[in-house]
Amino acid sequence: MASSSFQINGDRLNSTLQSTCTQWGALSTGTGMCRLTLTQEDKQVRDWLVTECKSLGCEVKVDQMGNIFAIRPGTAEDRSPIAMGSHLDTQPAGGRYDGILGVQAALEVLRTLRDNNVETYCPIALVDWTNEEGARFPGAMMASGVWSTKSSTSLDACWDVKDKEGIRMKDALDHIGYLGNTPCDYRANGFECHFELHIEQGPILEKERKSVGIVTSVQGMKWFAVRVNGVEGHSGTTLMPGRSDALVTSSRLITAVRDTALKTKLGVATVGMINSDTSSQATIPAGVNFIIDVRCSTDEMVDQLVIAMFKAFDDIVVEENNGTSYKIERSWGLPESEFHSHCIDAVRTSAVSQVGEEQIMQMKSRAGHDSAWTSRVCPTSMIFVPSKEGVSHNPNEYTSPEHCVLGAQILLGAVLIYDDKVKHGKH
Amino acid sequence: MASSSFQINGDRLNSTLQSTCTQWGALSTGTGMCRLTLTQEDKQVRDWLVTECKSLGCEVKVDQMGNIFAIRPGTAEDRSPIAMGSHLDTQPAGGRYDGILGVQAALEVLRTLRDNNVETYCPIALVDWTNEEGARFPGAMMASGVWSTKSSTSLDACWDVKDKEGIRMKDALDHIGYLGNTPCDYRANGFECHFELHIEQGPILEKERKSVGIVTSVQGMKWFAVRVNGVEGHSGTTLMPGRSDALVTSSRLITAVRDTALKTKLGVATVGMINSDTSSQATIPAGVNFIIDVRCSTDEMVDQLVIAMFKAFDDIVVEENNGTSYKIERSWGLPESEFHSHCIDAVRTSAVSQVGEEQIMQMKSRAGHDSAWTSRVCPTSMIFVPSKEGVSHNPNEYTSPEHCVLGAQILLGAVLIYDDKVKHGKH
Numbered sequence: 001m002a003s004s005s006f007q008i009n010g011d012r013l014n015s016t017l018q019s020t021c022t023q024w025g026a027l028s029t030g031t032g033m034c035r036l037t038l039t040q041e042d043k044q045v046r047d048w049l050v051t052e053c054k055s056l057g058c059e060v061k062v063d064q065m066g067n068i069f070a071i072r073p074g075t076a077e078d079r080s081p082i083a084m085g086s087h088l089d090t091q092p093a094g095g096r097y098d099g100i101l102g103v104q105a106a107l108e109v110l111r112t113l114r115d116n117n118v119e120t121y122c123p124i125a126l127v128d129w130t131n132e133e134g135a136r137f138p139g140a141m142m143a144s145g146v147w148s149t150k151s152s153t154s155l156d157a158c159w160d161v162k163d164k165e166g167i168r169m170k171d172a173l174d175h176i177g178y179l180g181n182t183p184c185d186y187r188a189n190g191f192e193c194h195f196e197l198h199i200e201q202g203p204i205l206e207k208e209r210k211s212v213g214i215v216t217s218v219q220g221m222k223w224f225a226v227r228v229n230g231v232e233g234h235s236g237t238t239l240m241p242g243r244s245d246a247l248v249t250s251s252r253l254i255t256a257v258r259d260t261a262l263k264t265k266l267g268v269a270t271v272g273m274i275n276s277d278t279s280s281q282a283t284i285p286a287g288v289n290f291i292i293d294v295r296c297s298t299d300e301m302v303d304q305l306v307i308a309m310f311k312a313f314d315d316i317v318v319e320e321n322n323g324t325s326y327k328i329e330r331s332w333g334l335p336e337s338e339f340h341s342h343c344i345d346a347v348r349t350s351a352v353s354q355v356g357e358e359q360i361m362q363m364k365s366r367a368g369h370d371s372a373w374t375s376r377v378c379p380t381s382m383i384f385v386p387s388k389e390g391v392s393h394n395p396n397e398y399t400s401p402e403h404c405v406l407g408a409q410i411l412l413g414a415v416l417i418y419d420d421k422v423k424h425g426k427h
Numbered sequence: 428m429a430s431s432s433f434q435i436n437g438d439r440l441n442s443t444l445q446s447t448c449t450q451w452g453a454l455s456t457g458t459g460m461c462r463l464t465l466t467q468e469d470k471q472v473r474d475w476l477v478t479e480c481k482s483l484g485c486e487v488k489v490d491q492m493g494n495i496f497a498i499r500p501g502t503a504e505d506r507s508p509i510a511m512g513s514h515l516d517t518q519p520a521g522g523r524y525d526g527i528l529g530v531q532a533a534l535e536v537l538r539t540l541r542d543n544n545v546e547t548y549c550p551i552a553l554v555d556w557t558n559e560e561g562a563r564f565p566g567a568m569m570a571s572g573v574w575s576t577k578s579s580t581s582l583d584a585c586w587d588v589k590d591k592e593g594i595r596m597k598d599a600l601d602h603i604g605y606l607g608n609t610p611c612d613y614r615a616n617g618f619e620c621h622f623e624l625h626i627e628q629g630p631i632l633e634k635e636r637k638s639v640g641i642v643t644s645v646q647g648m649k650w651f652a653v654r655v656n657g658v659e660g661h662s663g664t665t666l667m668p669g670r671s672d673a674l675v676t677s678s679r680l681i682t683a684v685r686d687t688a689l690k691t692k693l694g695v696a697t698v699g700m701i702n703s704d705t706s707s708q709a710t711i712p713a714g715v716n717f718i719i720d721v722r723c724s725t726d727e728m729v730d731q732l733v734i735a736m737f738k739a740f741d742d743i744v745v746e747e748n749n750g751t752s753y754k755i756e757r758s759w760g761l762p763e764s765e766f767h768s769h770c771i772d773a774v775r776t777s778a779v780s781q782v783g784e785e786q787i788m789q790m791k792s793r794a795g796h797d798s799a800w801t802s803r804v805c806p807t808s809m810i811f812v813p814s815k816e817g818v819s820h821n822p823n824e825y826t827s828p829e830h831c832v833l834g835a836q837i838l839l840g841a842v843l844i845y846d847d848k849v850k851h852g853k854h
Binding site for chain 2: 091092093133134135138140164200201202203219221223232233234235236237238239240241243245247248250251252254255258261262268269270271272273274276277278279280281282283284285286288291293295365366367368390391392393394
């Protein structure tokens with residue numbers, strides 16, 4: 001078994017991760033990051049990544065959604081790459097590990113293969129997926145969704161998505177030089193399989209005192225853009241009983257989102273973004289927009305939670321009886337994803353060889369990942385390493401250097417184990 | 428009595444009002460207006476106003492807050508002007524009458540005095556007060572408050588207030604050429620008295636089938652900028668029970684603002700503006716900001732409502748018991764204002780001469796006005812004309828041309844009546 005033969009360079013991994021974060025997207029204080037997709041910070045780290053990968057002998061392709069594929073050749077002539085993917089973009093106030101660790105670990109794997117002159121059977125690819133966060137252009141895991149062809153949002157629809165400044169995604173891709181020619185479609189540019197190292201973004205590994213999570217699935221998710229309509233009015237002259245206040249109704253709906261999730265215990269439901277039509281303190285708002293994020297272990301539970309939530313909404317609107325109303329302006333989602341036993345087994349074997357059974361646990365992912373889309377069209381699984389206090393999407397996000405190194409080492413092992421199976425006709 | 432001698436030119440008033448709105452600040456559809464204070468639209472209408480007033484023989488002064496004083500001389504050498512003031516700025520989605528009618532009517536009065544070669548005893552002044560709306564730079568009736576020296580917000584503090592783009596008010600004044608040298612202080616630049624024609628912005632005149640409101644007072648108001656703090660987290664991985672969600676707590680507080688006002692029947696309370704720290708749908712917000720606007724007939728009732736509201740807030744925070752907390756970041760206000768019997772009487776006499784007793788009613792103003800500040804340092808009163816369906820701060824705000832003309836005619840009469848009283852030593 002090749003997995004234990006090669007050691008990644010942990011210091012190189014951690015120092016590269018930290019220095020590239022410091023250079024491109026660091027917030028002014030602490031270790032927080034703001035590297036929104038397709039911004040100048042994202043362009044700079046992409047340019048650096050492309051240069052690094054080329055220097056390692058990789059062929060680099062960019063597809064129509066700006067996904068970067070850096071491919072180190074194998075000896076087989078007719079095999080697709082074994083891919084190691086994640087993302088370099090972050091939330092507006094995110095951390096240095098969510099996504100970034102997965103890409104940096106993939107680079108460290110490529111460096112280790114080069115250092116040791118390893119000849120793999122399959123090509124080995126690093127993938128940087130565009131706009132995983134959906135923080136600048138709404139729609140998380142957007143580009144892997146297009147690539148999988150299984151997302152309800154098509155390439156053209158994604159190109160047309162606008163950021164808050166009204167910039168179209170296609171123009172943003174073009175502007176930073178990452179509107180590539182490679183078709184964004186797994187049928188034209190596919191993988192043997194897809195591995196992703198990621199931080200857990202939750203508290204379970206830490207609480208259970210485990211070092212590694214073998215991820216077997218990703219929970220189902222749905223998002224709903226909600227619009228509440230009322231009637232604008234003067235805050236001083238419009239008497240309380242006659243009001244059709246869109247923000248009061250929205251407030252009750254947002255409370256109901258939380259209450260329904262808490263009561264039904266079906267999953268989690270969150271409102272993060274809210275916008276009132278008015279920027280005046282003296283105006284009863286005519287309208288309010290907000291987005292609901294719903295996630296449960298299964299698609300069925302998502303649907304149950306959503307039905308209960310909208311039932312509560314309808315009851316509130318009837319009870320308010322003040323002319324306010326709500327509508328769902330857009331809904332999109334990510335169905336639950338089961339990972340593939342071949343990939344899960346490769347990760348497990350690699351992990352056991354590093355830390356033994358007692359440091360490992362099987363788990364579901366509660367966050368969405370690009371792997372959820374790749375799992376629909378090629379064997380996929382993920383490796384989780386612990387997040388301090390479960391914190392993520394937050395400048396205090398932290399994973400220890402030791403856990404980063406461990407994750408990368410397990411990733412290398414899983415890739416080589418899988419490659420060996422393919423070479424010997426077992427997968 | 429001079430009041431009935433001179434007729435204003437109603438067509439001129441209405442066509443000037445409409446054409447200047449169409450040119451400077453009209454929304455793309457309907458009759459809505461967005462003429463935020465100290466923007467290019469505001470500069471253009473100010474420039475036009477200054478030119479018009481100068482062509483009528485007025486001296487024009489601009490003070491340190493950009494207030495414009497256009498003064499037509501009288502025969503008395505030692506008298507301050509009888510002022511007719513209101514404002515040309517609007518809400519972001521406001522109408523063509525709130526404030527604008529008062530300034531345009533004052534201009535029509537000046538034009539009528541010129542057309543008829545009227546020699547008044549006191550000087551007669553048109554005043555355009557800066558930032559009455561507080562929609563761009565938070566703090567309604569800001570510049571009249573500074574001028575009165577009775578506001579808790581000083582000149583320097585107002586100069587430092589920033590808009591959403593971070594532009595300081597002083598820089599915005601300077602940028603459009605309206606950072607004047609005249610002291611913004613009634614002791615250096617005062618009035619004999621102050622009249623203001625304004626739309627009611629409420630439904631009472633229409634409901635009571637009256638044409639004119641004689642305004643005797645303005646209700647008390649307080650504003651509170653509230654900050655709710657929670658803990659940022661990932662919407663998928665943070666379980667419901669452990670959440671410290673600033674938006675859920677804010678939603679409950681905003682609902683409590685409405686519920687407390689409705690239950691206590693003490694007055695009105697509104698939240699129009701709300702901002703979440705995050706622009707990501709996948710993030711539990713760490714913080715939310717909103718502004719509460721409270722208005723009651725008396726200052727005592729304002730205080731009672733505020734106490735009840737914050738008691739409800741405290742109860743909610745205790746009940747949530749999830750680590751979220753709230754604080755009042757800034758509070759400011761406008762105490763209740765009693766208008767002066769001399770001015771009220773002048774308006775009444777003028778109104779009766781136009782429409783008779785049965786078309787008139789005495790009323791309180793539920794909206795704040797610059798007159799609330801001027802009333803603290805000089806005799807003041809207001810004239811209200813009906814608002815269609817009570818709608819204001821809304822593109823559908825409407826007052827009929829006939830009511831605009833009637834208001835201007837009554838304003839002219841009140842000014843001349845007051846002037847006559849001063850001339851004869853009765854005031």
